[in-house]
Amino acid sequence: MSLQLQNLSFGYTPDRLILDDISLTFNPGCFYVILAKNGGGKTTLFNLIMRHLTPTQGSITLGPNKLHSLSQIQQAQAISLLSQSMPLPDHMSVSEMVMQGRYCYQSFWSRYSVKDTEITYQAMQKMDITQLANCRLDALSGGQQQRARMAMLLAQQTDIVLLDEPTSHLDLKHQYLLLDMGKALVEQGKTVIAILHDMTQAALYADHVIVLNGQKIYAQGPPNQVINNQMMKAVFGVNTTRVGNDRVGVHVPVHLLA
Amino acid sequence: MIEWGCMYQYIYWPDTKSICAALSVLAVVLLVTILHISVGAKSLAWWDIYQAISHFDSHNYDHHIVINQRLPRLLVAMGCGAMLGIAGFKAQKLLQNPLVSSSTLGVNSGAVFISLCAMYFFNITEDNLFLPAFAGACLAGIFTLSMSRALHRSSISKGLHIVLAGSLVSMLFGALSTFLIQLDPLRFADIQDWLLGDIGPSDFNDFKAIFWLALATVILLLSQGRALDAMMLGERQAQSAGVNVKRTKLLTLTSVFMLASLVVSTVGPIGFIGLVVPHICKVFVTETGQIGAWLSMLIGALLLACADIVARTIIAPKVLLVGGVSASIGSVFFLALLYFMLRKKSVL
Numbered sequence: 001m002s003l004q005l006q007n008l009s010f011g012y013t014p015d016r017l018i019l020d021d022i023s024l025t026f027n028p029g030c031f032y033v034i035l036a037k038n039g040g041g042k043t044t045l046f047n048l049i050m051r052h053l054t055p056t057q058g059s060i061t062l063g064p065n066k067l068h069s070l071s072q073i074q075q076a077q078a079i080s081l082l083s084q085s086m087p088l089p090d091h092m093s094v095s096e097m098v099m100q101g102r103y104c105y106q107s108f109w110s111r112y113s114v115k116d117t118e119i120t121y122q123a124m125q126k127m128d129i130t131q132l133a134n135c136r137l138d139a140l141s142g143g144q145q146q147r148a149r150m151a152m153l154l155a156q157q158t159d160i161v162l163l164d165e166p167t168s169h170l171d172l173k174h175q176y177l178l179l180d181m182g183k184a185l186v187e188q189g190k191t192v193i194a195i196l197h198d199m200t201q202a203a204l205y206a207d208h209v210i211v212l213n214g215q216k217i218y219a220q221g222p223p224n225q226v227i228n229n230q231m232m233k234a235v236f237g238v239n240t241t242r243v244g245n246d247r248v249g250v251h252v253p254v255h256l257l258a
Numbered sequence: 259m260i261e262w263g264c265m266y267q268y269i270y271w272p273d274t275k276s277i278c279a280a281l282s283v284l285a286v287v288l289l290v291t292i293l294h295i296s297v298g299a300k301s302l303a304w305w306d307i308y309q310a311i312s313h314f315d316s317h318n319y320d321h322h323i324v325i326n327q328r329l330p331r332l333l334v335a336m337g338c339g340a341m342l343g344i345a346g347f348k349a350q351k352l353l354q355n356p357l358v359s360s361s362t363l364g365v366n367s368g369a370v371f372i373s374l375c376a377m378y379f380f381n382i383t384e385d386n387l388f389l390p391a392f393a394g395a396c397l398a399g400i401f402t403l404s405m406s407r408a409l410h411r412s413s414i415s416k417g418l419h420i421v422l423a424g425s426l427v428s429m430l431f432g433a434l435s436t437f438l439i440q441l442d443p444l445r446f447a448d449i450q451d452w453l454l455g456d457i458g459p460s461d462f463n464d465f466k467a468i469f470w471l472a473l474a475t476v477i478l479l480l481s482q483g484r485a486l487d488a489m490m491l492g493e494r495q496a497q498s499a500g501v502n503v504k505r506t507k508l509l510t511l512t513s514v515f516m517l518a519s520l521v522v523s524t525v526g527p528i529g530f531i532g533l534v535v536p537h538i539c540k541v542f543v544t545e546t547g548q549i550g551a552w553l554s555m556l557i558g559a560l561l562l563a564c565a566d567i568v569a570r571t572i573i574a575p576k577v578l579l580v581g582g583v584s585a586s587i588g589s590v591f592f593l594a595l596l597y598f599m600l601r602k603k604s605v606l
Binding site: 071072076077079080081083086087088089091092093096097099100103108111152156 | 485490492495497499501
C-alpha cells in the first residue's frame with residue numbers, strides 16, 4: 001500500500017506554518033530518508049502521519065483510503081512508529097513491552113496467543129535483546145531501550161515503518177544492525193521512512209532522499225543526486241566537499257581539509 | 259523450535275507454582291470467611307456455621323445469626339471491597355500515580371455531598387442514592403482532574419498535582435456536606451453511620467439491587483485491561499500501537515467513578531482499600547496482564563472483610579464503623595507511602 005501526502009500544511013498558528021504544501025508519495029519496497037536541520041518539520045511530518053496532529057490543510061491517503069477514516073486499530077496494523085521520545089514505565093519488563101506491539105491484532109475476547117509470543121520472541125532475537133527479556137525497563141541503558149522499542153515495532157509487523165532518528169543512543173554495531181533491519185524490511189516489500197542526521201548513512205541506505213527546508217521540500221531523489229555540496233551549504237549551512245569513490249562518499253567540512 | 263522460556267507468562271501454563279498460589283489463595287479466602295462469620299458479639303463454632311449452611315434449622319437462633327446476619331454482612335463487605343480494589347487498581351494504572359484512589363481523588367466526598375443534596379432538596383430516600391452519588395462522583399472527579407491539569411505549570415512535583423487537587427476538592431465537598439447537615443441536623447441524624455461508612459443490617463438489600471450494575475462495570479473495566487497496559491508506554495505510543503486513547507480514558511474513568519459511587523450509595527464512603535490494594539498486588543504479580551485486576555478484587559474483598567472483623571471485635575459487644583477502621587489504617591498508610599516516596603524521589 002502506498003502512502004500519499006497531498007498538499008499537506010501544518011502550523012500551530014495559521015501565520016507560522018511548520019510545513020507548507022507538502023506533497024509526497026511513499027511506495028512499497030523503498031527506503032526513504034528524510035533530511036532536515038533541527039526544527040525543520042521532520043518530526044511534525046511523522047506526527048501528522050501518525051494522526052497525533054491534525055493537518056491545517058491537505059490530506060493523507062493510505063492505499064485507497066483516507067487516513068482519517070481508518071480506526072486506530074486499522075492504522076496500527078498498517079503504520080508503526082519508532083518514536084524518539086517515549087516514556088518508559090518502571091514496572092514493565094522488556095518482553096512485556098515488546099508484546100504491546102501485538103495489541104492491534106487482538107479482538108475483544110482474545111488473549112495473547114502462542115503465535116503472538118513467537119513473533120514477539122523473534123522480534124527480540126532480531127534486535128539482540130532476548131537475554132534482557134525479563135529485565136525491567138528502567139534498568140536498561142539508552143541503547144538497550146532503543147533496541148527494545150525497535151523490537152516492539154517489529155512485533156507490530158506493519159507495511160509502513162516510520163523511524164524517527166533510529167540510530168540515536170546506539171553504539172556503532174547496533175546502529176548498523178538497526179539500519180540493516182530497515183533494509184531487510186524494504187526487501188520484504190515494506191516501506192521504511194527514516195529521519196537521519198548522518199549523511200553517510202543516508203547515502204548508504206536510502207533509495208530515495210527527501211530534503212525539507214523552510215517549510216517546503218528542497219529536493220528529492222536518489223541520494224547521489226540530492227546529497228551534494230550545494231544542498232549541504234543551502235540547507236545545513238556547512239561548506240563541505242565530497243571525499244570517496246563513485247559508490248561511497250563522505251561529506252567533510254572544507255575548513256577541516258585545508 | 260525457538261527457546262522461549264522467558265515468555266511463559268503470556269501463555270496459560272498451569273505449573274506447580276501457579277497451582278500452589280491458587281490453593282493458598284483459596285485457603286486464605288476460606289479462613290477469612292469462617293473467621294468473619296464465627297467471631298463477633300456471640301462467638302460461633304465452626305461446626306455450627308457448616309450446619310447452618312448445609313442443614314438450616316429455623317428454630318436454632320445461631321443458624322439465624324449465620325444466615326440472616328453475618329453471611330449477608332460478609333457478602334456486602336467482600337463485594338464492596340472487591341469493587342473498591344479494582345477501582346483503585348485501574349485508577350492508579352491509568353493515571354500512573356501510586357497515590358490515587360477514589361478517596362484521594364475527592365470522588366467519595368463529592369458523591370456524599372450530592373447524595374445529601376438529593377436527600378435535603380428532593381427528599382430522596384437512602385435506598386435510591388445511586389444516581390446522585392454517581393453525579394457527585396463524576397463532578398468531583400472532573401473537578402480534581404482539571405485542577406491537577408491547571409497545576410501542571412506550578413513548581414509542585416509531578417505526581418503530587420493530582421493528590422493536592424484531590425485533597426482540596428475533598429475538603430471543599432466535606433465542608434459543604436457539614437454545612438448542609440447543620441441546616442437540618444434532625445433530618446440527617448439517622449444517617450450518621452452511613453456518612454462515615456458502615457455496613458448496616460439493611461445494606462444487603464441495597465447490595466443486591468446494585469449487584470448487576472457493579473458486575474457490568476467490572477466487566478467493562480476488565481475489557482480495557484490490555485489498552486491500559488499499552489497506555490503505560492505513554493499516550494502517543496499507545497495510540498500508534500492501536501489504542502483508542504480517548505475512549506479508553508473515558509471508559510476507565512467512568513467505570514472507576516461508577517464503582518466508587520455504587521459503594522458510597524451502599525455502605526458509605528470507605529477509604530484505604532482502593533489506595534492500598536494496588537500496592538499489595540504489585541508485591542505478587544507484574545502490572546501488565548489481567549491477573550493483577552483479578553487479584554486486586556480478591557485482595558480488596560479480603561481487606562474489607564478483615565476490617566469488618568476488626569470493627570466488630572475490637573470493642574465487642576459494641577460495633578465500630580468499618581469506614582472508621584479502614585480510614586484510620588488508611589491515613590497512616592498514606593502518610594507512610596508519601597514519606598517513603600518523597601525520600602526516594604524517584605516516583606513523584
